[in-house]
Amino acid sequence: MFDIDFTALDANATLATAGSARAVAERAEVVVLQAAAHWADLHGDLDTDPDGRALPGMEELIQLGGDGTPKVAEFAPAELGAELSMSPFAARQLIADALDLRHRLPLLWGRVLAGEVKPWIGRKTADATRAVSAEVAAVVDRRVTKWAHSLSWGRLENIIAAASIAADPAAAAATADGAARSQGVWVGQSSDHGIKDIFIRTEAPNAIWFDATIDRIADSLAALGDTDSKDIRRARAVGVLAQPQQALDLFGTTAPAAATGGDAGQPATPAGGGQPSPGPNVDARPPATLYIHLSEDSVTRDGAGVARFEGVGPVTIDQAKKWLGHCHVTVKPVIDLANQAPVDGYEVPDRLREAIHLRSPVDVFPYATNTTRTKQADHSDPYVDPGDGGPPGQTRLDNLAPMVTFHHRIKTHSRWQVKQVFNGVFVWRSPHGRLFLVDHTGTHRINNTAA
Numbered sequence: 001m002f003d004i005d006f007t008a009l010d011a012n013a014t015l016a017t018a019g020s021a022r023a024v025a026e027r028a029e030v031v032v033l034q035a036a037a038h039w040a041d042l043h044g045d046l047d048t049d050p051d052g053r054a055l056p057g058m059e060e061l062i063q064l065g066g067d068g069t070p071k072v073a074e075f076a077p078a079e080l081g082a083e084l085s086m087s088p089f090a091a092r093q094l095i096a097d098a099l100d101l102r103h104r105l106p107l108l109w110g111r112v113l114a115g116e117v118k119p120w121i122g123r124k125t126a127d128a129t130r131a132v133s134a135e136v137a138a139v140v141d142r143r144v145t146k147w148a149h150s151l152s153w154g155r156l157e158n159i160i161a162a163a164s165i166a167a168d169p170a171a172a173a174a175t176a177d178g179a180a181r182s183q184g185v186w187v188g189q190s191s192d193h194g195i196k197d198i199f200i201r202t203e204a205p206n207a208i209w210f211d212a213t214i215d216r217i218a219d220s221l222a223a224l225g226d227t228d229s230k231d232i233r234r235a236r237a238v239g240v241l242a243q244p245q246q247a248l249d250l251f252g253t254t255a256p257a258a259a260t261g262g263d264a265g266q267p268a269t270p271a272g273g274g275q276p277s278p279g280p281n282v283d284a285r286p287p288a289t290l291y292i293h294l295s296e297d298s299v300t301r302d303g304a305g306v307a308r309f310e311g312v313g314p315v316t317i318d319q320a321k322k323w324l325g326h327c328h329v330t331v332k333p334v335i336d337l338a339n340q341a342p343v344d345g346y347e348v349p350d351r352l353r354e355a356i357h358l359r360s361p362v363d364v365f366p367y368a369t370n371t372t373r374t375k376q377a378d379h380s381d382p383y384v385d386p387g388d389g390g391p392p393g394q395t396r397l398d399n400l401a402p403m404v405t406f407h408h409r410i411k412t413h414s415r416w417q418v419k420q421v422f423n424g425v426f427v428w429r430s431p432h433g434r435l436f437l438v439d440h441t442g443t444h445r446i447n448n449t450a451a
Contacts, residue, residue, distance in 0.1 A: 002021065004017060011431075011432055012432045012433070015432055015434070023115075026115070026118060026119055027115060029119040029120070030112060030113060030115070030119050032084070032094070033094070033097070033098045033101070033112070033119060033122075033123075034098070034113075035080075036080065036091075036094045036095045036097075036098040037095070037098040037099060037101075037102050039076065039080050039095065040064070040070065040072045040076070040095050040098070040099055041070075042076075043072055043073040043076035044061075044070055044071065044072065044073070045061075045073070046059055046060070046061060046073055059073055059074045059075050060074050061073060061074070062074050064077070064092055064095050064096040064099060065095075065096045065097075065099035065100045065103065065104070065126075065130065066096075066100050066104055066126075066129065066130040066131065066132070066134070066137065067104075067132075067133050067134045067137075068103050068104055068134035068137075069096075069099040069100060069103045069104065070099065070103070072095060072099075076095075077091035077092040077094075077095055078091065080094075080095070081094075093127070094123075096126070096127075096130065097122070097123040097126040097127060098126075100126035100127075100129065100130060100137075101122050101123075101125075101126050103134075104126070104129065104134055104137040104138070104141070105122070105125060105126060105129070105137060105140070105141040105145075106141065107141045107142065107145040108122055108125060108141055108144065108145045108148060109122065111145060111148060111149070116149050117145075117148040117149050118149075121148050121153065121156065122148075124153060124156075124157075125140075125144060125148070125156065125160065128157060128160050129160060129164070131175065132164050132167075132168065132171065133168065133171065135167070135168075136163075136164055136167045136168045136171065139163055139164075139166075139167040140160050140163045140164060140167070143159060143160075143163040144156055144159050144160055144163065147159065147441065147442065150441055150442030150443055150444055151441070151442040152362070152367065152368070152369040152442065152443075153369075154369045154371065155362065155369075155371075155442070157313065158308075158313045158314055161313050161314040162306045162308070162313075162314035165306050165314055165315075165316055166305070166306055169316065172316055173316055173318060176315070176316055176318075176319055180203070182201060183201050183202050183203070184200075184201055185198065185199070185200050185201075185202075186198070186199040186200075187199075198238070203323065204309065204311070204312040204315075204323070205323045208311070213237075213241060213247075214234050214237045214238065214241065215234065215237075216251075217233075217234075217237035217240050217241060217247060217250060218230055218233035218234045218236070218237045219233075220250050220251065220253070220254040221233045221236060221237065221240075221250075223254050224250075224253065224254065291309070291310035291311075291373075292307050292308070292309050292310070292320055292323075292324070293307070293308040293309075293310070305317050307319070307320035309323075310371070310373070311371070311372065335351075335354060335355055335358055337355050337358060337359055337397065340352060340355050340396070340397045342392075342393035342394070342395060342396030342397075342399075343393070343395045343396075344386060344392045344393060344394070344395070345395060346379075346383050346385075346394075346395065347395070348377040348395055348400060352377070352395065352396075352397060352400065353373075353377055355397055356377055356397065356400050356401075356402050357373055357402065359397065359423070359424045359440075360401070360402050360424050360440070362402075363375055363402060363403050363404055363407060364401045364402060364403060364418075364426050364438050365403055365404075365407035365410070365411075365428070365438070366428050366436040366438055366443045367443045368403075368404070368407060370404050374404075375402040375403055375404050376402070376403055376404070376405060376408050377400050377401070377402060378400065378401045378402075378403050378408050378411065378412075379394065379395070379399055379400060379401075380399050380400065380401050380418060380419065380420040380426070381394070381399055381420075383395070397423060398420060398422070398423040398424075399420065401418070401420060401426060414431065415431035416428060416429070416430060416431060417429040424439060424440060425437070425438075425439045426438045426439070427446070433448070434448075435448045
């Protein structure tokens with residue numbers, strides 16, 4: 001079927017062949033999903049004992065999918081899994097996904113069958129909604145299906161979470177409580193030459209504050225002369241943090257120099273020698289910022305709305321209140337994206353960076369997924385210094401694009417081309433002429449394969 005002489009293909013033909021093969025593979029995955037659903041249909045009953053006896057360990061009918069899906073003979077997945085060279089557990093998941101799609105997400109299932117949505121997107125949506133009721137799954141189906149072909153999974157996952165919370169706040173709160181009870185810290189049993197793994201599952205703000213504290217300690221160690229890499233210093237910071245007084249002493253040692261602009265590597269030492277004394281009233285709290293977006297509805301509907309927590313996703317209003325309960329909260333006004341004054345310099349001011357993130361919260365390279373605020377702000381049309389004849393106002397919202405460093409390098413140093421045809425709407429041309437439109441709805445392929 002794929003007896004192809006690749007040595008005879010140029011770059012354009014190689015791309016076309018890879019694309020065609022991927023389409024065939026995805027169609028095959030759809031057929032496997034259909035077969036899994038039909039396999040479940042064929043095993044919806046049990047071969048009962050002639051005497052009607054139910055002995056311990058006998059096969060039972062079980063529900064593999066979510067609420068509203070039919071039960072399946074317990075042992076059926078094992079045979080299907082063997083045929084597909086996968087474990088029984090993996091086959092159970094396959095059947096569960098197929099049944100959820102067919103019975104609970106019929107709109108999405110239709111688009112998967114039509115080849116409009118990738119099968120793996122359908123399966124991940126099924127898995128993400130398995131715990132919700134059939135009614136909530138129907139709401140998610142209507143909400144997510146129209147975007148499932150163009151948005152990255154990370155963005156779809158946020159839509160699913162938000163729709164689930166809005167459709168059934170009580171169930172979402174119960175799910176959040178269950179997740180809270182699954183928190184913990186675990187130290188791996190095995191060691192690799194004296195190195196051990198630590199696994200932490202905690203609420204998002206705790207993770208952010210922990211990460212910020214680890215980073216601060218690592219930077220303090222560097223200021224005091226530790227020349228190891230940042231990753232090693234962050235690992236070493238865990239040991240410092242495990243001894244709170246040592247962490248406080250470290251902050252006290254480095255804080256005065258940082259505050260006065262002195263040499264942090266040479267902290268002040270008392271006249272009689274000894275250990276450097278910590279500065280007065282040292283604030284050991286790490287600098288951490290939580291960005292939470294709330295609509296007016298979210299705070300006027302008795303706490304039943306949705307808060308969107310950057311870097312985490314949609315959460316319940318009660319969770320947002322809990323996380324912000326012990327914080328100094330700064331309320332920032334809504335930014336008017338339509339009236340952002342341009343600047344003549346190359347550097348991008350903070351107000352424009354904020355506007356860029358609100359307009360384009362995701363990296364604008366085709367199919368990119370990064371949603372953090374650490375992306376670079378690239379000039380879509382290359383910046384020309386005014387001294388060399390560059391026009392005024394080059395640093396403006398409709399000439400800036402957020403990208404991670406790697407994508408910025410591709411745009412700058414390869415034959416990829418991009419135009420911001422409208423504010424926040426980007427058209428990319430690949431080195432071999434494929435066109436992609438990227439906007440707030442995701443990535444869309446433009447049917448043009450001109451070389």
